[in-house]
Amino acid sequence: MVQITSPQFKENAARALADAGLQKALGKAKGAFLQRRGDAVARLPEFEQLRDIGRDIKNHTLANLDFYLETYAANVEAAGGTVHWCSTAEEARAVVLEICRKAGAKTVTKGKSMISEELGINDHLEAHGIEPVETDLGEYIIQLRREHPSHIIAPAFHLNREDWENSFREMHTDLPKDRVFSERRDILTEARTKLRDRFLAADVGITGANFLIAESGSSVIVTNEGNGDLTQTLPRVHIALASIEKLVPTLNDACALLRLLARSATGQDFSVYTTFSTGARRPGDLDGPEEYHVVLIDNGRSNMFGTEFQEMLRCIRCAACMNHCPVYGATGGHAYGWVYPGPMGSVLTPTLIGVDKAGHLPNASTFCGRCESVCPVKIPLPKMMRHWREREFERHLSPVAMRRNLGLWAWVAQRPALYRMATKLAVGALGLMAQGKGAFRSLPLAGGWTQGRDLPVPEGGTFMDRYAKTKRGD
Amino acid sequence: MSKEAILNAIRRGLKRGPLPADQRAMLEARLMARPRHLIPARSRVPRPDQIKLFIANVEKEFGTVTRVADAKDIPGAVAEYLSQQNLAPRFVMAPHPELQALPWSDRAMLEFETRRAEASDLVSVQHGYAGIAETGTLMLPSDPTRPTTLNLLAETEIVVLRASRITGPYEDAWDMLRAERQDAVTGGFMPRNVMLVTGPSRSADIEQTLELGAHGPRRLHVILVDDDPAALPG
Numbered sequence: 090m091v092q093i094t095s096p097q098f099k100e101n102a103a104r105a106l107a108d109a110g111l112q113k114a115l116g117k118a119k120g121a122f123l124q125r126r127g128d129a130v131a132r133l134p135e136f137e138q139l140r141d142i143g144r145d146i147k148n149h150t151l152a153n154l155d156f157y158l159e160t161y162a163a164n165v166e167a168a169g170g171t172v173h174w175c176s177t178a179e180e181a182r183a184v185v186l187e188i189c190r191k192a193g194a195k196t197v198t199k200g201k202s203m204i205s206e207e208l209g210i211n212d213h214l215e216a217h218g219i220e221p222v223e224t225d226l227g228e229y230i231i232q233l234r235r236e237h238p239s240h241i242i243a244p245a246f247h248l249n250r251e252d253w254e255n256s257f258r259e260m261h262t263d264l265p266k267d268r269v270f271s272e273r274r275d276i277l278t279e280a281r282t283k284l285r286d287r288f289l290a291a292d293v294g295i296t297g298a299n300f301l302i303a304e305s306g307s308s309v310i311v312t313n314e315g316n317g318d319l320t321q322t323l324p325r326v327h328i329a330l331a332s333i334e335k336l337v338p339t340l341n342d343a344c345a346l347l348r349l350l351a352r353s354a355t356g357q358d359f360s361v362y363t364t365f366s367t368g369a370r371r372p373g374d375l376d377g378p379e380e381y382h383v384v385l386i387d388n389g390r391s392n393m394f395g396t397e398f399q400e401m402l403r404c405i406r407c408a409a410c411m412n413h414c415p416v417y418g419a420t421g422g423h424a425y426g427w428v429y430p431g432p433m434g435s436v437l438t439p440t441l442i443g444v445d446k447a448g449h450l451p452n453a454s455t456f457c458g459r460c461e462s463v464c465p466v467k468i469p470l471p472k473m474m475r476h477w478r479e480r481e482f483e484r485h486l487s488p489v490a491m492r493r494n495l496g497l498w499a500w501v502a503q504r505p506a507l508y509r510m511a512t513k514l515a516v517g518a519l520g521l522m523a524q525g526k527g528a529f530r531s532l533p534l535a536g537g538w539t540q541g542r543d544l545p546v547p548e549g550g551t552f553m554d555r556y557a558k559t560k561r562g563d
Numbered sequence: 564m565s566k567e568a569i570l571n572a573i574r575r576g577l578k579r580g581p582l583p584a585d586q587r588a589m590l591e592a593r594l595m596a597r598p599r600h601l602i603p604a605r606s607r608v609p610r611p612d613q614i615k616l617f618i619a620n621v622e623k624e625f626g627t628v629t630r631v632a633d634a635k636d637i638p639g640a641v642a643e644y645l646s647q648q649n650l651a652p653r654f655v656m657a658p659h660p661e662l663q664a665l666p667w668s669d670r671a672m673l674e675f676e677t678r679r680a681e682a683s684d685l686v687s688v689q690h691g692y693a694g695i696a697e698t699g700t701l702m703l704p705s706d707p708t709r710p711t712t713l714n715l716l717a718e719t720e721i722v723v724l725r726a727s728r729i730t731g732p733y734e735d736a737w738d739m740l741r742a743e744r745q746d747a748v749t750g751g752f753m754p755r756n757v758m759l760v761t762g763p764s765r766s767a768d769i770e771q772t773l774e775l776g777a778h779g780p781r782r783l784h785v786i787l788v789d790d791d792p793a794a795l796p797g
Contacts (some may be wrong), residue, residue, distance in 0.1 A: 114770070121771040135603045142600045155570045156582055156590050162566075168749045174566040226777060227768035245768050253769055273769045274776070281778055288778075289682055304594050305753045315715055315764040315779020322711050322756070333569065338590075339597040344733045348603070355767065358620070359698040362779065363759040370755055372747055373707035375658075375679040377755050387569045394576020 091206060091237050093442055095426030098449035103540065105420040114249050115421055122412040125356025126463070133352065143349045144467040146342045147403035151394070157303040157336045162385070164306025168368025170381040181386050182213040185295070185328060188382055189219050192326045194292035200310060200317030201225035202297025203241050203406060204330045204386060206428045207441070210295065221295075222287045224316040226280055233260045239422030241429060242354050242408045247421045250276070284316070294320035294378070298331035299405070300346065301383070304339040307367040308383060311350060311360045318362055327378040329366065332386045334402040346405060349465035353407035389441045397476045401436050403466040408433075410460035410470060416453050425450055432460035432470040439477050448486050451477035509553055516547045599734055606697040606731030610794040613696045617729050618787070620699025624762030625775055626783040630726075633788070634661075637723055638670040640786045641688065648782065650719060654686035655679075659708040662690055662723060679710035680717055687717035691724030691785070693736040698761055701785070702736045704744070705756040714758055720780040722760075727791035733759070 094101060105111055130136045150157055162172040175181040185208075189197060197214060199205065199221055211221040211232070223232040227244035231237065233256050238244030245253075254270045257279055270276055296317050298308040308329040310317045321327045337343050351357040370377040393399050411417040411431025422430035427447065429437050435450035451474035460470045481487050482495075501508050523529070523546040531539045538544075549555060574580055582590070606616060618628045629640050645652050652670075656662055658677040667673060680687050690709055693702040701722055705711045714720060730736045741752045764779030775781060789795060 118771040121767075133603060133605070135601055138601055146600070152577065153582065153586075153590055155573050155577075156587060158570065158573075160594070164749075167751075168746075168753070168755075174564075174569055176565040176568050180565060224778065225768070226766045230768075243768060243771060246771070248770075250770055273772055274774050276769055277766060277774050277777060281776070284778065285682060304597065305751065307753060313764065314766045314777035316777065318711070318758065319715050319778055322715060333573075338594055340737050341597045341599050341734055344737070345600040347733070357761075358624075359700055359759070359761045361624075361761050361764055363700075363761075365753070365757040365759075366755070367753040367757075368748065368755055371706070374705060374755060375707060375710040376712045377705060385569075387565075387572070391569055391572035391576060394573050395578060396576070399576070 091209065091428050093427050093446055095438060095442065095447040095450060098424060098426055098453060101424035101426055102420045102453070105424045110249060110252070111247050111421050114247050115418060117249075118243070118246055119412075119418050122356065122408075126353060126409060126412070127356070129352040129356040129358060132358065133348070136349075136352065139345060139348055140465055140467055142345050143405075143465055144403060146337060146345060147405075147466050150336050150338060150342075151334065151399065151402055154333065154336060157338055158333060158385070161301055161303040161306055161336060164303065165368065165381075165383055166306075168306050168381075170306065170368045170383060173382060173384045175384055175386050176388070178208045178386075178388050181208050181330070181384050181388070182210060184384055185210055185330075186213060186217055186219075188326065188328055188380075189214065189293050190217075192293050192380070194219050194326075196220045196222055196287065196291050197293045197295055198222050198224050198288055198291035198320045198324065199228070200294070200296035200312065200320040201228050201244065202295070202330055203238075203428060204297055204332050205295065206238060207388065208330070208386070210330070222284070222291065224284050224288065224320055225312070226277065226314060226316070229280055229284065230256055233257075237423070237428075239430065240408060240411065241406055241431075241433075247423065288319045288323055291320075291324045293326040293328060294322075294324040295328045295330060296321050298329050298335050298383075299350065300337050300343050301331050301335045302337060302340060302343055302365070305365075305367055307365045309343060309363065309365050311347070311363050313355070313357075313361045315362055318364055321364075321366060322377060325378060326380040326382070327366065328382045328384060330384050330386065332388065333390055334404075346465075350405055350407055353409040353463065353465040393440055398436065398440055398473055400468050401433070401440070401473060403468055404433055404437070405466060406433075407465055409463040409465065413459040413463050415455055415457060415459075420453075425453075432474070433468075436468075436470055436473045436477070444477060444481055444484070445486055448477070448481045451475075451481070509551070512551045512553075516551050519547050602732045602734065603697065608731070610791065613731055614726055614729055614787075614791075614794045617694050617696040617699055620696065621762070621783075621785055622699070624699050625765075626699065626762045626785060628785045628787055630787045630789060634790070635666050635669075637665050637786055637788065638667050638673060641721060642670045642673055644721065644784055644786075645686065648719065650686060654688050654721070655681070655684045655713065655717065656688040657690045657709050657713055659690035662688065680712035680715070682716055684717045686719045686721065687713040687780075688721045688723065689713045691722040691728065693739055694724050694729040694785075694787075695731075695733050695736050695759070696729055697732050700733070700759050700761045702740070703758045703760055704740060704754045706754050711756050711758065714760060715779050717780060718776075719782040719784070720763075721784045721786060723786050723788065725788045725790045726794045729794070
């Protein structure tokens with residue numbers, strides 16, 4: 090189970106900023122996603138229109154989710170599958186364990202699934218003598234290292250190539266110690282060889298789902314490696330874990346969202362494998378699972394309906410928001426202290442584990458707005474982070490010093506003459522102190538603030554000065 | 564019952580009870596009508612250009628394509644591809660009547676079995692149901708004549724596809740399946756499994772750098788049969 094360390098976000102972030110290995114990995118990885126997404130969007134002139142369509146499809150589905158869930162479940166059962174409705178994580182864990190036990194499972198292969206992390210499936214299975222084997226390359230090394238994913242589509246975002254090589258040498262003890270990994274490909278090949286036998290031996294395969302389709306009762310997974318497909322094809326039993334907001338009405342609706350997903354996520358026009366599973370093996374089929382189960386999970390999502398956070402349920406988990414986030418780029422994903430990092434995590438985590446524990450996360454934002462501008466379903470992430478800040482303030486959860494300073498600021502801000510004088514003085518003083526530098530790395534009396542950030546030196550006077558100049562037309 | 568609890572919580576949040584009959588009827592009509600959304604212009608081109616777009620996109624995604632004029636040329640194209648790749652002339656083939664009817668005896672050195680794939684198989688030959696030009700994607704539905712394991716276990720997958728089966732967008736390929744297939748269990752059209760495959764398997768999990776050949780096939784080769792007079796280059 091992922092230990093919640095969100096309340097220690099500040100300490101986590103400070104540690105992350107001082108971690109040379111992590112900073113190296115983040116530095117390498119950051120640019121790649123941005124460039125690839127930008128290129129993919131540029132290749133599709135209709136992309137912006139599709140974002141509106143994606144938002145509308147999700148809004149329509151959410152507004153009628155009770156109807157679509159029931160339709161979906163009826164169609165899964167008509168295709169010979171079973172739907173297990175679960176209100177809580179505990180219920181879902183029990184259902185998964187029960188299916189595995191009935192199947193007499195010793196090992197379970199797993200496709201990459203964030204909901205599985207949220208539920209803590211692996212620890213639960215292990216505690217009951219069933220071995221879970223993560224098969225996505227990134228998840229595999231994370232499992233070897235007993236870590237947790239630091240990114241929702243690239244679990245090993247925080248690791249460098251050396252970390253892979255060292256972990257493989259340490260854990261794959263049956264292979265020669267002095268073997269050479271001359272290319273990244275050699276690491277990949279070793280994992281492929283190691284995991285092949287696990288795929289073949291597994292009794293149950295567990296995957297997540299990117300979409301559930303009401304029209305046909307299908308669950309959809311989107312992957313590049315093919316591990317998810319091997320996981321759901323080879324064992325006798327397939328379990329798909331899916332939260333309730335994964336629903337879309339029809340295949341045509343899914344097509345529209347699929348045009349957004351890979352482009353926003355990895356910057357591919359389409360992922361390598363987009364696979365639709367509907368029920369169990371049909372008469373005459375030569376392969377495929379004999380049992381097909383969908384574990385349909387709420388775990389706090391239904392409480393988001395009718396609140397200012399309902400729009401968060403549109404999220405298709407592409408990770409574009411964290412890829413474009415300056416805070417994520419500086420701290421990596423582990424600092425966020427639970428399953429979902431980055432801007433989508435800063436909004437979702439407080440709804441799922443409570444704002445008392447995750448209140449720091451919506452504060453870890455510069456409000457630059459890049460997350461919203463790249464979100465394929467146009468979720469107003471900064472607005473929702475502000476809602477959390479308000480709730481945190483209202484519930485007196487923010488620290489005393491912060492509340493006092495905010496109160497002081499409000500008092501000054503409501504007295505325009507005083508405010509102007511104070512800002513003028515501050516701009517002048519900061520300008521003198523800067524001595525030609527572009528930003529302050531530390532400031533007297535504001536050490537706590539500058540510890541985690543730089544303050545840019547003010548340029549060109551206060552806002553009111555500049556506004557007055559513009560009005561005069563100089 | 565968790566089902567009722569979940570549905571009621573959603574309804575409570577939406578500030579309504581179960582949907583009234585007229586609204587349900589509207590949603591059911593939307594499911595039947597399954598409206599199409601915006602289809603990108605890139606695949607709405609004349610037939611010969613659609614085929615060219617399909618090929619260009621397969622190649623962009625690190626797949627390869629051979630065009631043959633007639634189905635009887637397929638065994639030769641398979642033999643040639645395997646020898647180019649330095650692979651033994653041995654494979655497992657989908658038990659599909661169109662593949663089984665090919666003149667394999669013309670190429671006596673080719674050895675094959677028709678069945679699902681096993682872990683030891685190095686090369687598979689699959690029957691392609693449709694090709695989607697928009698992104699160079701193959702539609703591979705499961706059924707007794709097209710086992711899913713053929714798309715997954717072998718290091719090299721060869722897909723035989725007729726040019727007449729290439730569509731522009733994904734929606735057209737789904738419509739084809741909808742019109743042509745009836746499922747023995749559901750009476751609907753969806754088979755147990757439909758894979759949309761775009762290029763060979765890959766991973767970017769190591770330092771966000773793309774490497775080909777993860778858990779699925781390392782090579783994906785399409786043999787495209789020019790059976791569509793309208794699709795031939797002018």
